[in-house]
Amino acid sequence: MKYRDISDALAKLDQIEATAAAYYHAIGILTTDAATAAPSDSYEGRGRTMEVLSGVVYNLVADPENQELLSYLETHKQELNQFRLRQVELLRKQVDQLSRIPQEEYVAYTVLLNQADSVWCKAKNENDFASFAPILEQIVEYNRKFAGYYNPNLCTYDALLNEYEEGLNMQTLDEFFSQLRTALVPLIHAIGQKEQIDDSFLKRSYPIEQQKKFSDYLMEVMGIDPARCTLAETEHPFTNGFNSRDVRITTHYYENDVANSMYSVIHEGGHALYELGGDQSYDFTSIQGGVSMSIHESQSRFYENIIGRSREFVELIFPKMQEFFPEQLKDVTAEQMYRGVNKVQPSLIRTEADELTYCMHIMVRYELEKQLMDGTLQVKDLPQAWNKMYQEYLGVEVPNDSQGCLQDTHWSGGMFGYFPSYALGSAYGAQMKVFMERDIGPIADLISKGELSKITDWLREHIHRYGQLYKPGQLFQMSCGQFDAKYYTDYLTEKYTKLYNL
């Protein structure tokens, strides 16, 4: 027997986890640096470093001794607490997956993704899909192949979905999206018949320096500790959390679109609160961090929409907003601002979409990902398919690929199966609102009083602090019962029926 006793085996597990955490941290900082501060020509050196570091991580997880360690711990399950059981479960999954991925493929894929980001970024800036297509083809092929490594028992796309949300599959999503379509399409159609909300004041010139100060203010209102979370600028906003005392969020400023960065900051801020709210004792272990993309998006989109686009929130921050932008907002009221940031209008860009048509953008990507993964769509035909679906789902004409299939960073990051999380997370959030209000009363009242901390406390208590201790479905069920899309469609129907006097 290799291990003297259970604590000897657990010490070995701790050592593996601490080492892995260090490498993930270094890789994460290199990734963050690449997107925020690195010179554009620096990719070769970073690629080499990523190759070395990810090779070590591969070896750490794929180490044949881990099989022995896991077997030992799995035969001593009755002696392990929930934390240890979950560590074992997560390592088992990783070990089994990596044992199926040849090291050279794993490392080559990591290196490919490092290159892909700058290729995509350039292609998007220059509206040149053709220059991105070859690398995207490779990424698609890797994903199709890796899906089989991840879970050989599932079909390709289900295996990828499971990487972002354990237990999710196309059957669930087809049904979920069908429910959404049934509720939302008539609503969007009815709104299309009504008079347009005027949001032209959002497109005035808002100096970026002032927007930066406004961002700091928004983070303060959300209760994000600047000593633990900093904000940077990137092409596409993201959150990267390393532990409960080191989280990074990013935004992108547009001088003529004040709402864009505003809601990016609130969205990423929601992700940040989740990462910051994890039990500190989970730091540097596999239990640290958000458990799934849907739960993560439930937090970000809860903050962005349910809080950030509520009348009460807009009323709360509007006086301060007017201080930051006195000229731009001198003839605007809080009510106009509330209506402006909730204007429903089918459009081209997902991240700028209103809360209601947003899910349509996700459905386009979901359908296209399914087709790319089952081989019925080729990468070269993606722009055409994209444009066709935008016409069909949103009724908009896509003028170029920069505003079309090149708009998102996800595919260049290899993240196929991620997009549905946005819609599912939004629906999770709406259900959380109902269950939260049973405990702490109407959140509208709390927001009016600026008591966002009470909302965050509830989320920390029921979601954040657990990190990855439970599977996402289980975690959700513990606080909100059985998932039902109706909470979400009810929330949207009520809000927009009222807003548009339907």
Add this chain to the structure above:
Amino acid sequence: MKYRDISDALAKLDQIEATAAAYYHAIGILTTDAATAAPSDSYEGRGRTMEVLSGVVYNLVADPENQELLSYLETHKQELNQFRLRQVELLRKQVDQLSRIPQEEYVAYTVLLNQADSVWCKAKNENDFASFAPILEQIVEYNRKFAGYYNPNLCTYDALLNEYEEGLNMQTLDEFFSQLRTALVPLIHAIGQKEQIDDSFLKRSYPIEQQKKFSDYLMEVMGIDPARCTLAETEHPFTNGFNSRDVRITTHYYENDVANSMYSVIHEGGHALYELGGDQSYDFTSIQGGVSMSIHESQSRFYENIIGRSREFVELIFPKMQEFFPEQLKDVTAEQMYRGVNKVQPSLIRTEADELTYCMHIMVRYELEKQLMDGTLQVKDLPQAWNKMYQEYLGVEVPNDSQGCLQDTHWSGGMFGYFPSYALGSAYGAQMKVFMERDIGPIADLISKGELSKITDWLREHIHRYGQLYKPGQLFQMSCGQFDAKYYTDYLTEKYTKLYNL
């Protein structure tokens, strides 16, 4: 025999160097991130990661097999070219040093330095030397102990000096500083008798946003490729070069001191050009990067002073400077600007010192470091000793430790023996000017025409491209003959005699 042949052994050497380069890169990015973007509470996680990564680097270099590899290569010296010989020499030095440093001390010191930066930063901001003293004591003790590991044949401070400049010792420096003192003290004294230059316009309000644009312009004038070198903001400006396509410089903006960041950018830009100018084939090997701190400072201070504070450079950039700051500079001429940025006035802060009194700041640090290292000065007595020497060397009263012994980041970074490089590098630069002008004519004419690239080309040809291929003394001698401080004192005497009509 472990190695089949020489190319087998060199392949092993290449593998060690590539791996080391990856880890140094990751550690360097973590360090840069810590100073630029990381939240202040994030140090624990970074410390853990640094500990893991630096432990790996330690093992990589301390690997007993390296002794075998080096012995093999050393017995086949006649088959190695200059590049390979130098790689072997550098690895030999590292291996011998590390074989003397116990791993736990090496790692503990790395972790200590990671903590020290934020402790120093806080202490400086709060003028609280007492809170920094305990960690500084530990750093001093590590340096005293490590000096013996670095080179057991040298006395403590000489061993540390050698870490920054192979071959440098106190005897050389005592003589060098004595020459400087002899030439500069009467000059500074004579200037003290003359009417003060008015530089009050430099202290007007210069919006930081405009200063940022001005920085970009300065980098452009210097010919720094933004695709290979980016600029960030930190408490204390620095340069971090990873390879010839990835260099980072930083500055610190002060709204009421436009010259501060201006000359930081030019200074760090000089470092950057050195790192960017290395032969690309040296990237990811031990030959990449600047060979010593004095040679590095020769480049930065050449750009900062010999170019940046020349009348021709100020005349070149002044029209553009007036565009960035039209209100602030509407009543200022290029000549006034030239005189303003060259005003000689003994002062408190090294990085803000004029070119002439600058060396006095270095001498204070040199004398104090000698005493700290030979044990005749205790850390607790440092503020008092510092203040006394500032009175003696510069005739200024130090009002608090923030502006006194807490002002520089070097000691919190463990860099004892570094400061003399600034003075020595300045002297190297003055000698380079003379030898450069023999080849390309008066640089004043080139600067007037905006042809800085011809100057950089000479430096690249004679210094930059070689990376660490030659020892610093050898490299200097190859292009500029025997070092003689007289070139520097002559340069300063001529410039300031003219400027002040002495």
